């Protein structure tokens with residue numbers, strides 16, 4: 001059961017801000033990796049292009065369509081992974097999964113603002129969509 | 141609130157135990173009947189009575205319980221026949237639901253009669269279950285799937301339908317009442333025209349069956365598909381109606397027990413209708429529930445249900461449609477049961493989550509009708525759909541819920 005506080009925790013002002021003003025949405029010049037993820041049940045999409053240099057993410061571009069949670073999560077993820085190596089990203093993805101499943105309460109990062117999603121099981125896949133797009137890009 | 145002909149909404153609501161449930165601290169407002177209807181106590185009881193008192197297999201035992209189970213199973217077939225005014229109970233085939241009924245026709249009648257260069261016609265507002273089986277068939281046979289387009293209101297463009305019909309048309313499969321838009325299509329006229337070019341017709345009655353009386357002989361459809369769970373009955377049971385002569389000439393859908401007259405390793409002789417299409421142990425409890433659902437619907441009267449839902453739709457269209465920042469999707473001339481809309485700047489899933497927090501159940505998504513969404517250039521809609529138990533008070537709750545959406549996302 002959810003209560004009004006849960007709704008506030010889900011739609012934090014910062015989350016809505018990332019939804020309205022997604023970061024890193026401009027195209028980049030020389031992407032080395034591209035990926036996408038689509039949720040066939042709701043049609044939400046996240047597309048990601050990254051430029052890897054010396055093992056780290058130098059530049060990235062994220063675009064998509066969908067609900068506030070999927071798009072805000074993509075924007076927040078983009079801010080978090082900039083400059084990180086593929087290995088660090090794998091670690092982040094695991095931590096984020098743990099945050100969503102409720103097995104961890106914090107990942108000590110800005111992504112914590114999304115932890116209200118875990119009270120809404122059907123919305124967890126929205127929050128994870130960007131991470132599958134990223135995984136798709138890194139394994140391309 | 142008491143309507144025409146003794147339609148007593150309070151008495152009706154009392155028969156649906158789930159309407160007393162609280163969701164997220166609020167009394168449930170169930171506006172998702174197009175996905176599945178809620179079940180009256182008589183249906184729940186019929187299923188539990190069947191398992192408590194009559195459970196047995198059908199057509200197999202000489203013992204008493206098997207006879208009881210068989211009676212229940214066949215009585216529901218007769219009730220279904222009467223419900224849709226079919227000529228003969230053998231024209232009623234039990235399936236899992238609308239989806240299976242359409243797949244059955246596509247893979248038996250379709251495989252037998254559709255060849256290279258032939259055409260199957262559907263409309264732009266079909267549920268995926270009335271698109272994909274025909275696509276599979278056409279792909280296999282080198283046939284073409286043709287689509288009757290619709291206009292910006294969600295009405296079919298009938299001139300285009302006329303243009304598509306030709307002697308290549310083998311099957312015309314049309315949704316009666318669109319689950320995404322609420323449009324009621326002029327199927328009687330369409331079937332007349334289809335028959336004039338020698339095509340066979342299929343009516344997707346998944347949404348219409350719970351909202352209006354369907355008379356297969358008046359509409360002259362060759363096949364009708366509908367689902368028990370949308371007409372106040374259980375999930376897992378549905379109906380394929382087919383004209384006797386067509387069904388007799390079709391090959392079976394699945395092989396197994398029940399559907400045979402005799403089996404040797406050299407040759408199997410198939411059973412007569414309807415058994416030919418009912419291989420394996422069927423959903424007997426489902427037929428017990430469906431029979432009770434049909435009795436219940438008849439008692440309330442589909443005409444009363446239609447009148448009640450019409451007033452709900454008018455009230456909802458007025459109330460929700462008047463909200464600044466809300467756009468109704470689907471404003472066809474003849475509509476029923478469905479109010480589809482988008483809230484500017486807010487994704488339908490977010491609308492759904494906010495409404496759910498207030499105990500209001502709606503569907504947010506593409507409603508298994510992605511081509512419809514593409515037509516309107518939107519990814520999804522919020523859909524409030526009505527059943528006999530809904531009230532104008534509940535539409536007021538929806539109205540307040542939408543105001544809350546603006547508060548959260550404003």
Ligand SMILES: Cc1ncc(COP(=O)(O)O)c(C=O)c1O
Nearest residue numbers: 237238239267269319346347367
């Ligand atoms: C118009 C229409 N056709 C077909 C179906 C499929 O019905 P079922 O899932 O019961 O097979 C539905 C259900 O949503 C529907 O609304």
